[in-house]
Amino acid sequence: MAHDHDGHHHHHDGEGQEPPSDMALRVKALETLLVDKGLVDPAALDAIIDTYEHKVGPRNGARVVARAWSDPAYKARLMADATAAIAELDYEGRQGEHMVVVENTPEVHNLVVCTLCSCYPWPVLGLPPVWYKSAPYRSRAVIDPRGVMAEFGTTVPDDIEIRVWDSTAEVRYLVLPERPAGTEGLDEAALAELVTRDGMIGVRRL
Amino acid sequence: MSGPDLAPEDLAALPRLPVDAEGPVFAEPWQAQAFAMAVQLHRAGAFTWTEWAAALADELKGANDDGSHYYEHWLKALEGLVTGRGLASHEALHDMKHAWEDAYRRTPHGKSVEL
Numbered sequence: 678m679a680h681d682h683d684g685h686h687h688h689h690d691g692e693g694q695e696p697p698s699d700m701a702l703r704v705k706a707l708e709t710l711l712v713d714k715g716l717v718d719p720a721a722l723d724a725i726i727d728t729y730e731h732k733v734g735p736r737n738g739a740r741v742v743a744r745a746w747s748d749p750a751y752k753a754r755l756m757a758d759a760t761a762a763i764a765e766l767d768y769e770g771r772q773g774e775h776m777v778v779v780e781n782t783p784e785v786h787n788l789v790v791c792t793l794c795s796c797y798p799w800p801v802l803g804l805p806p807v808w809y810k811s812a813p814y815r816s817r818a819v820i821d822p823r824g825v826m827a828e829f830g831t832t833v834p835d836d837i838e839i840r841v842w843d844s845t846a847e848v849r850y851l852v853l854p855e856r857p858a859g860t861e862g863l864d865e866a867a868l869a870e871l872v873t874r875d876g877m878i879g880v881r882r883l
Numbered sequence: 884m885s886g887p888d889l890a891p892e893d894l895a896a897l898p899r900l901p902v903d904a905e906g907p908v909f910a911e912p913w914q915a916q917a918f919a920m921a922v923q924l925h926r927a928g929a930f931t932w933t934e935w936a937a938a939l940a941d942e943l944k945g946a947n948d949d950g951s952h953y954y955e956h957w958l959k960a961l962e963g964l965v966t967g968r969g970l971a972s973h974e975a976l977h978d979m980k981h982a983w984e985d986a987y988r989r990t991p992h993g994k995s996v997e998l
Contacts, residue, residue, distance in 0.1 A: 692991065693987065693988040693989045693990055694988070694992055695987065696983070696984045696988060697913070697987070698911075698913070700911075700954070700955060700958060701911070701912070702980045702983050702984055703962070703976070703980055704913045704916045704920070704958060705913075705916075705979075705980070706976050706977075706979035706980040706982075707920065707962060707976060708916065708920060709979050709983070709998070710971040711924065711965070714970065716923075716924060716970060717924065717927065718923065721923055721926075722919045722920065722923055725919035725922055725923070726912075726915050729906075729907065729908075729909060732905075732907060732908045732915070733908075733910075733911065733912055733914070733915050734910065734912075793992065793993030794992070794993050794995070796992075799911075799912060845992060846992035
């Protein structure tokens with residue numbers, strides 16, 4: 678759901694949430710009981726987990742982008758059904774949230790946020806960085822995307838439209854950055870090295 | 884051990900731990916949470932790292948798989964130690980799991996899920 682500044686609307690309402698997996702629920706139950714007993718400090722747990730933010734999930738986002746840059750047929754499948762196209766690269770056949778890929782072009786730059794909480798496509802990008810979950814990013818990304826991006830050192834020319842995509846319970850977005858100039862000779866593996874997490878969230882340009 | 888980083892020898896004591904060149908890797912977020920909880924319980928003195936490594940090894944002994952279920956065994960070993968030492972009961976774990984399941988089903992997106 679792209680935001681226009683005059684038509685900012687959410688699709689966050691409605692039904693309750695689908696519970697996480699059985700394993701995730703067991704972990705949550707264990708954590709709750711241990712925190713209640715004072716045996717585990719939730720802040721200390723978060724500190725450990727944040728250390729591994731880059732170490733969770735197949736993190737195949739860069740491979741997805743590199744494949745899309747190199748293989749027009751793959752890119753067409755990715756734009757038509759991102760969930761299925763991403764699963765092609767995942768040997769474990771993971772199922773996850775419904776994925777939508779939004780493509781940067783010379784006319785449009787895309788930025789991803791979850792304004793109401795911190796939904797994030799962790800299977801492709803790992804765990805969300807702390808700033809993604811922060812209130813300032815979540816509130817300002819929609820109101821002042823250029824200002825937010827400037828804090829990442831990113832300047833988007835005025836003639837490029839910025840579209841902000843607000844994640845929902847059902848849909849997670851991944852930005853397909855533009856292939857950098859001068860990379861014609863690179864193979865997929867070398868291209869994947871150029872793709873950054875921040876580029877796939879949209880706060881930086883490659 | 885101090886800070887979130889574990890000493891290499893502590894990690895090396897854990898059989899078949901999935902790692903890359905920099906350390907542990909996780910297929911899903913709950914696995915990192917289960918990992919962090921074992922580290923925290925050890926730091927709180929609930930068990931020694933040697934006891935943890937032994938419990939994990941025991942749980943993995945019967946596991947004949949390619950490693951993709953590693954953290955399922957990890958969680959089972961952790962639950963076993965926790966219940967075995969009377970830190971929480973099987974019943975409490977079971978009830979709490981269902982309480983969370985219900986909480987998710989009644990909570991709309993964007994609202995924090997609370998019991």
